Amino acid sequence: MRAHAMIFLGAPGAGKGTQAREVAKHFGIPQISTGDILRDAVKRQTPQGLVAKAKMESGGLVPDEVVCGIVEGRVGQPDCQRGFILDGFPRTLAQAEFVNQMLQAKGRGRPQVLDIEVDEDLLLKRLTGRRTCSLCGEIYNVHFNPPKVEGVCDKDGGKLLQRADDNEATIRQRLDAYHNQTSPLIEYYRRQGVLHDINGNAEPEVIAKGLLEFLSQA
Ligand SMILES: [Zn+2]
Numbered sequence: 712m713r714a715h716a717m718i719f720l721g722a723p724g725a726g727k728g729t730q731a732r733e734v735a736k737h738f739g740i741p742q743i744s745t746g747d748i749l750r751d752a753v754k755r756q757t758p759q760g761l762v763a764k765a766k767m768e769s770g771g772l773v774p775d776e777v778v779c780g781i782v783e784g785r786v787g788q789p790d791c792q793r794g795f796i797l798d799g800f801p802r803t804l805a806q807a808e809f810v811n812q813m814l815q816a817k818g819r820g821r822p823q824v825l826d827i828e829v830d831e832d833l834l835l836k837r838l839t840g841r842r843t844c845s846l847c848g849e850i851y852n853v854h855f856n857p858p859k860v861e862g863v864c865d866k867d868g869g870k871l872l873q874r875a876d877d878n879e880a881t882i883r884q885r886l887d888a889y890h891n892q893t894s895p896l897i898e899y900y901r902r903q904g905v906l907h908d909i910n911g912n913a914e915p916e917v918i919a920k921g922l923l924e925f926l927s928q929a
Contacts, residue, residue, distance in 0.1 A: 715794045715929075716786075716814055718801070720896065721827035722889045723882075724837040725911050726918065730827060731798045733919040734926065741790050745778060745800040746786045759784075775922050779809045780801040786813065797822075821929060824900040825922065831886065838882045842871035 716736065721727030728744075735742035748826060752760030755768075759780050763773045782800055785791070801807040814822060840854040842862075846869030851858050862871050868876075876882075900906040907925070911918055 712859040716810070716819060716822040717794065717796045717926075718810070718822045718824045718900075719796060719798055720756075720893060721828065721911065722826060722834055722893075725827045725829045725884050726915055727827050728798060729915055730825075730909075730911075730919060730922055731796050734922060737923050738926070740794040740796060741788075742796045742798055743782070743785055743791075743800075744798045745782065746861055748781055749773065749778065752781050752784075757781075759829065767810060775803070778834075779806060782810075783813055786817075801896065802892060804899055807896055807899055812859050821905050822901060823926075824906045825909050826897060826900075826906055827909045827918070829911040830886040833912055834886060835879060835882060838877055839879050841877050842873055844870050844872075 717731075717733045719727045721730075731742050749760075749763055753764045754760070756764075759777050762777050763781070764774045766777075778800070781798070786795060796842075797810070801810050810822060814820070836854045837852065840852040842851045842853060842858075843849070844851075844867070846866035846867050847864060849864055849866055851871060853861075858871060863869070864871060876885075897906060909918065909922060909925075913921075
């Protein structure tokens with residue numbers, strides 16, 4: 712594998728974070744989650760972190776140039792030299808163009824974009840079936856990983872709860888919002904010939920195996 716920048720795309724429930732983590736571990740490169748580095752910048756009270764904090768506290772969105780600046784700073788760290796994975800970024804066309812320019816300025820090629828695709832029915836089952844133990848936080852799924860006794864944690868007998876926003880109507884809204892936001896990005900990367908469709912319908916281990924084989928040859 713060449714020293715690459717990789718971008719993972721995938722709807723909520725597609726397993727994007729899990730796959731990104733496997734790939735990062737396998738190649739020994741960092742997985743950069745925008746949420747994490749944003750929180751870190753806020754905690755360290757960097758100039759960009761302070762702007763982000765003020766925005767978040769007033770309930771607004773963190774401006775693009777702030778998020779982009781924080782990503783650029785993180786990607787400039789020595790551990791990113793051999794490649795890195797962006798997880799949760801870019802989300803907009805403007806951010807995608809920023810990433811391309813940033814990579815070009817650093818003498819890197821275009822990113823490799825891995826789009827983890829999962830059928831909508833399966834996504835709905837994964838998300839609506841999710842239950843969390845009220846005591847230990849263990850996560851179950853009534854369709855794929857049910858507890859031995861319905862509604863009860865196997866480990867400690869804690870009551871299993873469904874998050875209020877894991878209902879079908881809210882999830883459909885989240886999926887629609889994701890598709891609306893992401894489809895221009897997908898088209899942008901497809902036109903550049905850097906988009907790779909990954910079938911995300913299988914078990915996570917199977918997807919990871921295929922993904923690593925593909926990347927090793929890429
Ligand atoms: Zn439990």
